[in-house]
Every structure is written in C-alpha cells, then in structure tokens.
Amino acid sequence: xxxxxxxxxxxxxxxxxxxxxxxxxxxxxxxxxxxxxxxxxxxxxxxxxxxxxxxxxxxxxxxxxxxxxxxxxxxxxxxxxxxxxxxxxxxxxxxxxxxxxxxxxxxxxxxxxxxxxxxxxxxxxxxxxxxxxxxxxxxxxxxxxxxxxxxxxxxxxxxxxxxxxxxxxxxxxxxxxxxxxxxxxxxxxxxxxxxxxxxxxxxxxxxxxxxxxxxxxxxxxxxxxxxxxxxxxxxxxxxxxxxxxxxxxxxxxxxxxxxxxxxxxxxxxxxxxxxxxxxxxxxxxxxxxxxxxxxxxxxxxxxxxxxxxxxxxxxxxxxxxxxxxxxxxxxxxxxxxxxxxxxxxxxxxxxxxxxxxxxxxxxxxxxxxxxxxxxxxxxxxxxxxxxxxxxxxxxxxxxxxxxxxxxxxxxxxxxxxxxxxxxxxxxxxxxxxxxxxxxxxxxxxxxxxxxxxxxxxxxxx
Ligand SMILES: Cc1ncc(COP(=O)(O)O)c(C=O)c1O
Numbered sequence: 001x002x003x004x005x006x007x008x009x010x011x012x013x014x015x016x017x018x019x020x021x022x023x024x025x026x027x028x029x030x031x032x033x034x035x036x037x038x039x040x041x042x043x044x045x046x047x048x049x050x051x052x053x054x055x056x057x058x059x060x061x062x063x064x065x066x067x068x069x070x071x072x073x074x075x076x077x078x079x080x081x082x083x084x085x086x087x088x089x090x091x092x093x094x095x096x097x098x099x100x101x102x103x104x105x106x107x108x109x110x111x112x113x114x115x116x117x118x119x120x121x122x123x124x125x126x127x128x129x130x131x132x133x134x135x136x137x138x139x140x141x142x143x144x145x146x147x148x149x150x151x152x153x154x155x156x157x158x159x160x161x162x163x164x165x166x167x168x169x170x171x172x173x174x175x176x177x178x179x180x181x182x183x184x185x186x187x188x189x190x191x192x193x194x195x196x197x198x199x200x201x202x203x204x205x206x207x208x209x210x211x212x213x214x215x216x217x218x219x220x221x222x223x224x225x226x227x228x229x230x231x232x233x234x235x236x237x238x239x240x241x242x243x244x245x246x247x248x249x250x251x252x253x254x255x256x257x258x259x260x261x262x263x264x265x266x267x268x269x270x271x272x273x274x275x276x277x278x279x280x281x282x283x284x285x286x287x288x289x290x291x292x293x294x295x296x297x298x299x300x301x302x303x304x305x306x307x308x309x310x311x312x313x314x315x316x317x318x319x320x321x322x323x324x325x326x327x328x329x330x331x332x333x334x335x336x337x338x339x340x341x342x343x344x345x346x347x348x349x350x351x352x353x354x355x356x357x358x359x360x361x362x363x364x365x366x367x368x369x370x371x372x373x374x375x376x377x378x379x380x381x382x383x384x385x386x387x388x389x390x391x392x393x394x395x396x397x398x399x400x401x402x403x404x405x406x407x408x409x410x411x412x413x414x415x416x417x418x419x420x421x422x423x424x425x426x427x428x429x430x431x432x433x434x435x436x437x438x439x440x441x442x443x444x445x446x447x448x449x450x451x452x453x454x455x456x457x458x459x460x461x
Contacts, residue, residue, distance in 0.1 A: 006045040009033045019153070032412070037064035040430045040437055042417065050417040051441055055430045058227060058259045058378070059291030062339050063430040069292050069335055076331035085113070085325040093325030096333050100299060103268040103337070106278035107302040113295070113324040117258035117285035118152025120296035121221070124281050125156045126319050127300065128219045128252050134310050142212050144205065144220045144251075146182040148229030151221060151256055160221050163229065178212065180204040182226055183234035186371060194235045201234070202241035206248075214249035224270050227259040230424040231373055231380035239275040252304065255279035258296070262287030263340060263431045265376035266350035274375075280304045290336045295329035349377055349431050352438065359442040360427065366446065368403070368453050377433070381425040383407065383449060385456055397422075399461065406455045411448030416441060418448070425449075 002010070010030045017026070033045040040063055042052045055061065062069075076092065083090050097111040112127070114120045125143060132140040143160055145151065151160040158166075159173040162182070181187070183201040188194065209217045220242060226232035239255075246253040255277065260270040261284040267273035271282060281304070285296035308315060323329070340346065353376045360379050363369050371382040385403050400423035407425060411418045418425050429441060 001046075003046050006033055009045065039063045039065070040433050048415070050412065050415050051429070051437065051444065053411075053417045053425075053427050053429055053441060053445075054419055055428050056291045057286070058264065058428045059286035061263050061287040061431045062290040062336060062343075062345065063432045066290075066292075066339065068339065069290070069332060072335040073293065073328055073332050076328045080327050083327060084322075085320065090325065090327040090330070092327045092330035092334060096330040099334065099337060100297065104282060104299050105269060105272035108278070108282055108299040109302050110300050110305055112298050112300065113321075113326075113330070114285075114297060115321050115323050116152075116294050116296040117256075117283065118154045118157045118296075119321065120258065120283040120285055120298045121151045121157040121160065121254075121256060122154040123319055124254050124283050124298040124300075125160065125219065125221070127281070127298070127317065128254070130317050130319070131252075131304065131308050132218055134308050134315050137215070139216050140218045142176045142178060142217045144178050144180060144208055144212075144217060146222060146226065147179050148182045148184070148226050148232060149179070149221070149223060149256075150226075150228040151223075152258075178208055180208050182229060182232050183238050184226075184232045185235060185373075188235075195237070198235040198237050198241060201238060202245060205242050206245045209245065209249050209251060214251070217249065217251050219252040219254050220246050221254040221256055223256045223258075224260045224265075224275050225375060225378065227378065227428075228421060228426070230382065230421060231375075231378055231426055233373055233375060239271075239277045243277045243279065252281065253277070253279040254281045254283065254298075256283045258283055258285045259287075259378070259428075260376075262290075262336075263345055263349055264378050264428065266346050266353060268337075268340075268346065270376075288336070289329060289332040292336065293326075293329045293332045294323075295326070295333055343432075345431050352433065352435060353377055355435055356433075356438050359438055360445075362442065363446055363449065366449055366453070368449060374427075377431055378426070378428040381427065381445065381449070383423050383425070383452075385453070385461060399423075402459075402461055403452060403456055406452035407448050410451040410455070411444055414444040414448055416444035416448065418445065 014027050014029055034042050035045040036043040041049050043049050100111050101109040114123050145160045145162050147162040149162040151157040159177040162179040188197040243253050255271045265274050271277050271279050280301050282299045289295045357374050361372050363381050364372050368383045370384045373380055383403050385399050404420040404423045408418050
C-alpha cells in the first residue's frame, strides 16, 4: 500500500509530461516515486529498496550519493556558477577537454560541449554537414544509420535513430537519412558463419553508399553496441570493416559512445579499446558525469578539423548552447573521472563483467528466455511467450509488452528495478556493483521472470 504522500505526488506527477509520454494516459499515470539512492540502490517514497538494474538510464556509473561529487559541484557553484562559452572560457571546461583528449583514442583531440547525448549527436551531424558546405560539397549530406539504433530526440538525432516503433506520429528528415540492417547475430542464418554474416552486414554499408552515390554520403553513425535497441552486438570485425568502407568513400565515421564510454565496457572509450577502431568523431554523455548533472560532448579528430579550409577569412560553425562547457557540469565530469581512476573502476568492470555475464547466462534455463547476450556491464535477457506462426506482428508485439510488464512488476516487488524495453530486460547496473550484488540481481530477475510466466499463464496468454 502506498502512503498518502506518495499518492499525492503520483497524482501531481500527471502535470509532468515524461519522455515517451502516452498522451492518452495523462491524468491516470501512477509512476513509482524514487525518493533516495545510495551506491547501487534506490529507494521509493514508501521506503522500498531496489537494486538499480539500469543505473538510472545507463548513466549512474560511479553509483549514487557520492559526497565528493556533491562537494565538488557545490564548491564550483560557490566559486563560479556560470560563464558564457562564446567569448569567455573557464578552467573546468579547459581541463576537461584536455583530459578527454588524453583518454580518447588516436587524434580525437578537440571537444565540443553540449547538454546531453541527443545534442552531442545533433551537433556532430551539423558539424559534418558544415564541413562539407565549407569544402564546397553541399550535396554530400546523406547520413547512414542502422535499424534499431537510438541516437536521441532532436530532429536530426531522431532522424538518425532507427527504431520503427518510435516513428509514429512524428516527423523526421527522411530524404537524407538512411537505415541499413543492424548487425544482430540473432538474425544470422544458421548455415552462415559469423565471418560471412559480418561481410554481409559490412556489405550493406558499402552497397548503400554506392546506391546513394559516394559524393552524396556525409557520414555513417553507429553505436558500438546498439544499446536501447536491445544490447545488439555486432559480429567480430564489423566496426573495423565499416570504418574501412567509410575511409574508401570519404565518409565520416561517427561512433556514438553515449552509453559505452566511461566504463560500461571496462574502458573510458570503447571504440579502439574494444572494437579496434579510431573513428573521426565520438559522441558521449551520460557516464561522463555519472548522471550527477547533465553534460554531453563530441570529440573530433585533428584530421577532420584540419581538413576544413576555405578562402574566406573566417569559417564560423554557428552552433552551440548557453550551457556548452558549463563550469559546474565540467567540474562534475572531472571529479567523476578522478574517482573512476582512483578507484580503478575500469579494472573492476573488466574483473566482474565475466561473472555478471556468466550468472545472467544461467537464466537461459528458463524456457521463456530466448536469448541472453551482453558484454562488459551491459546485458539483455530477452523473453518471448507464445510466439507461433499464426500470430500477426501486432499480436506478437502485444505478447512482448504483456510479458515485459509482468516481469517489471514482479521484479520491482522483489526489490529489483528492471524497466524492460518491451520484452528485453536490459541490465546495466552501476559499475561499482560487486559479486554479491550481482547474485542478488540475477536471483531477483530469475524469480521475477518465473513469477511473470505463471501470471501470464493464469491470464491465458
Ligand atoms: C547511443 C545513444 N545516443 C544518444 C542518446 C541520447 O542521449 P540523451 O538522452 O542524453 O539526449 C542515447 C540515450 O539513451 C543513447 O543511448
């Protein structure tokens, strides 16, 4: 039973239009109110403790409620709250740019600050288009992305996103954005080797560039792992193959590391360390401040920056934000990185990740679980019920939602926050999680899924 104070907040919450709000449900929503958090746990307003399975939204990497973070943020506010980034600068933003250049691969040595992941992607895409205009190639504007990609919620970043269910009722730039198949290994024909499948999917990129015309294709954008698409992992060599194709046709490679940077895969940046590529641009956000305050950025290579030249005496990139390089956000990022380095969080992730993946893989024993996949501290447990050849796609979809909803409800009662993406339980806990807490997560998820199945059966699903 919820306390009256919870009920009153839940009622008032209907004035807050949330991301992905179902407008028909405004007025009837009863969302869980999260009141406190500490380490890998959050607590609702009725005092129920939950293990934070998604680390907020893949962002609370160093865990909740760090005094040091609060002190650094408060001290910065008292020293310098804000300064315009147009004609002035500030020390935290400068120091953070230098730190990011050191941590990032290759010659990605310049940083453009934004307010989050969507604006990082949006600004990176605008930068690529700007470059081609300066280079007198105004026709080179087409962007290639993948199905099931998620790159954000601005007009450009949403146009780059490729989840069909998010395309209802909204407008997108359809004429210059293209989506090739994502490299989901679950879609690999049984008779095909992983290598052949890799060649097929890399070939999709080359074919698409040739179809549009290499002189018209500006950039390819890809998450190293398609995160909110359901932790879709490409076959070995896919990213390197795509980079090679991009180089052949002078197409900029944008690696969207909004989720994978800052430790999720055990490295500050995953592009080179895990996937062996040095892209032209990396976008990041979320874990850069561990979600304590909003910040995003794109890092650009010297090669790309230096290639921008024109006869004009100035070439202004007229793009930016009031909060670009916000001193408080940059201070939070610097402190966050300092904590990650001091506590060896990257090494910790690399050490516990195999245990995390192995324990989650035991869920394959449940008949409803059709796939467990993951890398580092990100994983997806996919559940499918009653899918047979006679179902329409709409029926399958309804089943997916039905099982996901039940898993969510049961896990929450057991003390684990899941919030599945439809029928996919994406687990990406704070990076400080230890083995005992991994056991707790897996045990609760297993129980929650089993109870959801019983529930679904008794409802005749
Ligand atoms: C890969 C990726 N890119 C971009 C974004 C957008 O970031 P934000 O929500 O901070 O705007 C997200 C958000 O989940 C993401 O997963």
